[in-house]
Amino acid sequence: MYNHRIHRVAKLTDLSKAVIRVWERRYGLVKPLRSANRYREYTDEDVALLRFLKEELNRGYTIGVLADEGRESLLQRMRMTLIPKQEELTPHKNLLNELVWCLDPLDKIRFEQKLNGAVAVISFDEAVQRILLPLQLRVGELWHEGRLNIAIEHYVTKVIQQKLFSAMNQLPINEFGPRVLIACPNGEFHEIGAQAVAYLTAARGCHVYYLGPNLPLEDLEALCERVRPDLILLSLTETKSDEEAHRLLQDLQLLSHRWHIAVGGKGAVAMEQLLENTKIALLNDLAALHNHLASLFSIQQRAFH
Ligand code: B12
Incomplete structure (x- = not known):
């Protein structure tokens, strides 16, 4: 995550520097930090929020209405609707x-x-x-x-x-966001996919527990009893033999009686047919992850109201 100066923010958002400063001064929608030499410094989240505000204006909202909604609510909406192109x-x-x-x-x-x-x-x-x-x-x-x-x-x-x-x-910990456990099951050592999923999930406002590679499912289950996750995301990168795939599926199915599970990665895609008619969701790519998280947020919001 990086801090950006105002000229870069203007380039990234297609907004003029003057507009960005007015939205800060008048509405407090972005609150840049000041560097040692007093330059404004905006976070990635500020940049994403400014892009979102611009899209909302194009959809017909006025900046006054958006400002009344407040930064936190706008951020929440942005994370839910930000479908990567x-x-x-x-x-x-x-x-x-x-x-x-x-x-x-x-x-x-x-x-x-x-x-x-x-x-x-x-x-x-x-x-x-x-x-x-x-x-x-x-x-x-x-x-x-x-x-x-x-x-x-x-x-x-x-x-x-x-x-x-x-x-x-550097992301804020969203204590009240959906709790998501992320890991690679035992025998899976290719970690970067899971780590990227952990970052993207946290960036969308979830409370993430990242557990890394090669995690035995019994230990994951024991942790679930304490954490009570809203979602378990597992990364399967290796394609398994039929026997291994069936064994893994059995373990996952047991887990899925108690907890909501989704799997992704090339190894998971290779198990597509086996996963049909189970409670385990298959997320084919990062766009599918995004949609899944958006529905998790809407379930949580409905539960609050
Ligand atoms: C990088 C890599 C390595 C690195 C691992 C670095 C690390 N610590 O992670 C190194 C070089 C160390 C390595 C080693 C090995 N590797 Co390797 N490796 C790869 C390679 C080239 C890329 C995997 C990768 O990291 N991709 C980048 C990530 C980001 O992509 P991804 O995992 O597909 O994830 C994407 C999506 O699938 C999705 N995704 C992933 N997980 C999840 C989860 C969810 C919930 C969601 C929504 C999405 C999602 O997100 C990503 C978005 O793009 C693949 C071949 C390939 N082209 O895929 C072989 C591959 C996975 N490796 C393989 C093997 C066999 C090994 C070794 C066992 C080799 C050996 N003889 O020692 C070792 C063991 C691993 C170990 N102990 O570390 C085989 C697996 C064979 C199989 N059965 O499928 C592969 C397929 C190569 C091959 N063609 O044979 N490997």
Whole structure:
């Protein structure tokens, strides 16, 4: 998660700097921090909120009505309706090529400068989907093909993980948001998909417990008794043999009698037929995740009213 200066915010939102300042002064809808040299600094969430306000104005709302609704309620609505436009989330191909060129031989400084620079100029959500996940995929594939040293792969994976964790740590903890447990079941070590899902879920206002890779389902179940999650999200990245898939399905079905479960990742998609007629939801991609979370929020809101 990054702070952006006003000229960048204007570019990212297509609003003029004057309008952004007026919305701050008159309505308090964004509250930028001030840097040491007094420049306004806006968070990714501010940028997303300004984009959302612009869309709401296009739909016919007036800024006065939106201001009366208040920042918190607008943020809640934004998270629920912010459906990622998949066509805008295509991988940043040229950048990925340039990053990969910095890896063999490793030029750490150029690699990090390029990566940090590219991630800083777009929203972190977009960076996750256009840069960080495709980079992980490329680097993993290069190692699998025997074209990249595993030490370099580990270095890149750690850089990506640090970025995801640090962005997640900067999000406010929404104590009253739906509680979501996220993990990879035992035997699953490919963690980045789950970690990205954890970030995106937290960024949409859920209270996330991220449990990482290789988690035995009995231990997950024991934790559920304490946390009482509204949703368990499991990442399955590996395609399983028929026998393994049936065994996993049995365990998941037991869990699904008590808790609401959704699975995603390539391994889950490969189990599509097995998952039919079960209570376990299959989320094919991140857009499906987004829709699932939106319905979780509306269930929670209905329960409150
Ligand atoms: C990166 C990678 C690695 C990295 C892992 C880094 C890490 N710590 O995570 C390294 C190089 C270490 C690695 C190692 C191994 N790997 Co590997 N790896 C890959 C690779 C190239 C990409 C996986 C990945 O991270 N993708 C990026 C993520 C973001 O994509 P994703 O997982 O598909 O997730 C996306 C969606 O599916 C979704 N998603 C994922 N989870 C969830 C969950 C929910 C709820 C939702 C909504 C969505 C969602 O979100 C993402 C959005 O784009 C794949 C091949 C491939 N092309 O997929 C092989 C692959 C997964 N690996 C494989 C294997 C076998 C291994 C090893 C066992 C190899 C070995 N002999 O040692 C080891 C063991 C893993 C370990 N112990 O760490 C096999 C698995 C075979 C199978 N049975 O399916 C694959 C398929 C390669 C192959 N073709 O054989 N690997």
